[in-house]
Amino acid sequence: MNPPHQHRGAAVAEPVQVPISALEHHTYCPRQAGLILLEDAFADDAATVRGTILHERVHTPGHETRPGTKTLRALPLWHDTLGLTGVCDVVEIRRRTITPVEHKSGRYQPGGPGDVQVAAQAMCLEAMFDTTIDTAVVWSATDRRRHEVAVDAALRATVEATTVAVRAMLTAAALPAAPADKRCRRCSMAESCMPKVLAGDRRYRQALADLYRTPTDEPPTPT
Template structure:
């Protein structure tokens, strides 16, 4: 008897990764881990400014002016990459779709925000069926738009960072604390304790001694 040809089981969908996590992970893997794995977050002046700024653009809606349609708070996703998120603003012109990410601080060329807005562009490509070769970051501190080239290098960075975040989620393991100059600008430094965890030799030695079993005599049974 010939076995019936059964349809192949569909491949499992990848764990969804928030687009915003790519920016956090690019800046500091431990920061992303604290947010995603421990639901930890702390505000400072910079994050409060960012929240206020995004309240203005995160009200869903659209507006139309000659030649341009502007969408606000547009949900986006990419099934193959397993990405999901919300674009602050998407500008649609004839044969052109451009994500515009709003930031309260100054723009840093090649910084974490570039990875975030490039991921948005890749999601929009999949959703609208168009090619997007540039994105925009609006800096409130600079009060101007900054174009970001969504090139092959940046696309690869989006893919590798997405994979790294997904691995971190699967392993449920916090990355090591960097304990460098980034920590001075991080609102989560107090909960992260980078100097204690990464820069204190005595702490690390005490932690190792705590779980070391003496080799000269067997452990006393309890």
């Protein structure tokens, strides 16, 4: 980590570092990201286990070379200005291009969380290698194919906005509200999240308020 920047003799602290993987979680569901980052909570299901198995090979650091292409696996990434850190599954280096490749076990969703994650990786690589990356790739094990992602201005803005949102959540240490929508049916963390209990439940909020009520909060007794 670089030392704090100096400004008129005073040290300016670096921004809270945001894991690149958190951008994907936050894009899918801010509460899911909060449970993982703030409460160190995570639960496996069939999909997450498949993802873990898939990443065992690509997360083993190393490289290979074939004519015209050098492939790096598990490359550490960072972006000092955005305050992002993480690891890229695969980076393909050709003579004039650098391409991050994010491996996913599930079906590819155009414009989904995976696009935000791989675009953040591209932006980190740009800063690290002083280059420009217009295209990234999400490889889907379900589809058995590569999906190109245009790293355009709109997607870059989404990466920056999501980074700010995750950093704000980490700084405030406040767990986002449960959405209680169709996303919950596919989420491995639904049991620990309890979305149906927490989302917009007035009785729950009242019970929580009563639980932490102090004597000074009690209304005065009529005389």
